[in-house]
Amino acid sequence: MSAGEPIHAMPDPVDESLPDYVLALQRAANYLTEDQQRLLRRAWSVGAAAHAGQTRRSGEPYITHPVAVAAVLAEQRVDVETLIAAILHDTLEDTPLARATIAGEFGETVAELVDGVTKLDKLQFQDRQEAAAESFRKMLLAMARDLRVILIKLADRLHNMRTLGAQTPEARLRVARETLEIYAPIAQRLGMNLIKAELQDLGFRAIHPWRHAVLEKRIRTQPLLRREALSRIEAQVAQRLTKEGLQYRLISRIKSPWSIYSKMRAEGKSFDQVMDVFGFRIVVRSVSECYHALGVAHSVFKPLDGRFRDFIAIPKANGYQSLHTVLFGPYGSPIEVQIRTEEMDLIAERGIAAHWTYKHGGSASNSAQTRAHSWIANLLESQRATGSSLEFLENVKVDLFPDEVYLFTPKGDILELPRNATALDFAYAVHTDVGNHAVAARVDKKLVPLRTKLVSGQKVEVISAKSAAPKPQWLEFVITGKARTAIRHQLKSLQHEDAVQLGHRMLDRALEDLGTSLDRLPAPRLEAYLADLRYPRLEALLSEIALGNRMPAQVALALARQQPTAGSVALQAVEPALGARAPGDRILITGNERGVITFSNCCLPIPGDDIMGYHTAGRGIVVHRMDCPNVGDYRKSPERWVAIGWDRDVSGDFHSALLVQVENRPGVLAQVAAAIAQAESNIEGVEYLERDSNVAAIRFAIEVADRKHLADVIRRVRRLSVVHGVQRL
Known part of the structure; x- marks a missing residue:
């Protein structure tokens, strides 16, 4: 049916001739005026004509489903526009009825609602997870425009759950699971307890019919x-x-x-x-x-x-x-x-x-609608900063069922956060920029670290510094979706900057071996190379080099327009790796290269160690000590060796490990831990490796600034009378 074409529908019938399912809707919608009731019957007439000949799996006429959805909403006493949109919610997807026709007959608001729900009908969770998560984004956008869209979707899901018996066993399980995981929590988050409770119970009955029957009987008797x-x-x-x-x-x-x-x-x-x-x-x-x-x-x-x-x-x-x-x-x-x-x-x-007010956000007194809009606005802010649809969906799931704690800002405002939220979650709840630059917090005037868990009633003040930036470790203790999304987004941005800088140095060094540099390359040649590899900008190529997805020697050869002779690729990579270059030609690292430099767990290199780099796809440069037992294996791929060294300005804490042999008696572990702490080193883990009646061998995982700091730790531990020996692992 094209836009503007007249609707060939049955004439408005008198009440006595209406089918039972329409009479049920009329009874539920008895709060409407007579004119509104007449409009509702007209909507049924149009919907019935559009769905003529279509049936449900149960064999009933298809129109019975959208009318039943409208009846569910009428029990909630929503406005007539929502009821009309519910009756017509499947027409754009499944019938020739055009949007313009709906707008002409019932108004633009109804057409918008029907269009919004139609875009959600692809929310099928049995397909690829990414497709489902992307559909979920669309649902949030539609909800942001008009909350009545999600009302119709929830009512649609409730009626589908009530009539689930006609589906195949596989479909029943799938629909029930997504109902319990997504739709019931959304109903709860929007305060719709009646619909939430029925969705949960119907989902439970579909997944565990026997358990449901047993419990139902026990309650009844x-x-x-x-x-x-x-x-x-x-x-x-x-x-x-x-x-x-x-x-x-x-x-x-x-x-x-x-x-x-x-x-x-x-x-x-x-x-x-x-x-x-x-x-x-x-x-x-x-x-x-x-x-x-x-x-x-x-x-x-x-x-x-x-x-x-x-x-x-x-x-x-x-x-x-x-x-x-x-x-x-x-x-x-x-x-x-x-x-x-x-x-x-x-x-x-x-x-x-409750008390539907026909406008976005409702009146000031309707706190449920106001809070729902606020929640959706926060989710939309989060999804704009999220790279992955799956990540966004996981963040939403985290936020769907919070047990709240209530906290006070220094100005006396109240913030709600999920149970177990930390001071860093609070910082991001105040503002993303506050979270990104947070360094500590004051909770009830006491200075605490950002990982501190908060409880209701506390007054929290965030301490920030312009130079501070998110750390990967933050992801281990934040629990709100907003904080996790913001941290990941910022880390990716910082990682990209670091990767571009490192990739630039690596490619320039490879080009110098061929007697040229990036600055001296003809611009058309560089642009043609980027176009061939489908890189939008030079920065994208440099980032890929740093992350190990492209070898700098091969890129340099292509850009310099030189054909490699036998072994030349290997030779130019081996020479710097074996230290043939002058120290000034090595890539110097500070330890703060986020995401593009990784320190291996097999040898735990720290500043001051003689090191080498191994170019690993997807991980960038992995740093090893030159005396690492695994270095021999890496000699088999010399083209991946990278000459690296420590910059003069190295900052941060680096992982190291000590094997300490001590007398096996009570209190010894505490003495060693105290000595390590006195050397201003943080203990990350303790593990007993061997133990007999006299001596115990304990592995301490610690953090140090450099070799000098590590030597100080070892000296302090050795001074203890209960210690028989200390060695670095």
Whole structure:
């Protein structure tokens, strides 16, 4: 169907003639005005005409699926535009209906929503991971434009999960897994608890049908004694709330098979242990009444120390607000109580769908929508700096299910971070530039390292320096996706700069052997060579040389337009490697060449050692000591040898190892460790290699600045009366 072509749809039917599935939608959408209801029926008419002749795997007409998706959303009381877009969400992909036709009939907003959801329909996780992750990026972009896109997608997934039985066993498993890994966490992150809970339970039933059935039966057939106990507790709490003059709803909470199964696995508990908890929710009219009801609950049963959480004063990242407390029950079982207002209850159940306000971000009072937009904005900032789609998807997964800690900036602002977040995560949460230049932090006015884990309520101040830059080790302890993405991006940038500089020196040296240099090469010849190898710029070629993906001698020959004679390639590489060149001709390293210089673990070279470099594809130059036992093997590939040495200005700490023979008695290890620390060396690891009744041989992995520093460490250790011998490994 082309743009502007009239829609040949069935006329708007009267209510009595509507199919049952459309009547179900109308009943769910009874909050709409009559004009809006008429528009909804028109959308069904257009959708039914477009999908005419198409069926689902179950054999039902295809139109039953989009109408059911709209019914799911109507239960969330969303606006009519979202419902119309839900009914038409598969038309652009699967029918001849054109976008312009939808826009002409129902408006540009509906067309935008349908178009946004259509672009997400390629989100298939059974294909290559990269394709899935790239599709996920598109979903985030669509969500950023209009959050209603993800509402439709979640409702679409929920109905597909409800009708999963028609799929093949393989498809059921695949769809269920991606539901539990991606869609349920997104629903949780957007505060949509009702949809999240059903997605989790349906996913669990599809993957483990027998386990789900057993748990469901056990929940259904709870002992009569437990039901009586629940009723008595409920009556006691209700009586006291009434006496205090509070208007309330008191609801006993029922656990789902998925929540029980998750708790059994995570905490290693039995079914009876998980179920041995009574749960209640108290819903009142105002915030002040929440705290009043909390006092009432604490007067009926004693609270457990340390189990009170105030999510009203400090809401969760998805906008969830409640008071949580745990009480000593009369039957030896804990009682979990949630206290919230009606509005908080609505937001807790429906999240961003609560009080839909027709505009991006909603009103200032709708914290769930505001926080959702903030979360998506942060993800989009992260994805712009991420090179790999897979890396981006992993970062999103990290951020989807955080147990938050709440921290204060020096100005008193509150930042939310996942549990176990470090001071460096905090720095990146403040701003990427603050993280990139961070050197330490003050937590509650005490100076701490960046790897320090933070806990709720702490005041954190980041100390930065313009000269500071991210280190690869930072990736080992940061946990937020934003920090990890920013660090990787900066390291790649720094690595590229270092690689270009090193590659320039290596290529220039190879060209000098042929009597020329980069500066003297004719520009057309260099440009033609780069074009032949499909390098956009000279920097890309130089980086590839430094990383070991191209040999400088071969590139130099091609650029100098000389044909290699027998053995000439090997000869020009061997000569510098064997030290035939003057020391000034060697490549001098400082130890700070990020990503292009690697120090081998077999011999652990440190400044002051006589060293050689081995050009390794993908790793750049790997540095070995000349007395390394593996050097003999590298003689078989002399063209990969690189003449290197230490620069006058070498900075940083380098890995080394000591073998220390000591008397085997208590307290000796501590004495050796203290001596190493006094020499201002950091101990990275300790390992007992041999041990008998009298003597122990211990390997200490340490960090030193150079050979002089290492000699100082060895001297201090040797002075100990309990030490029989020390040698470098």
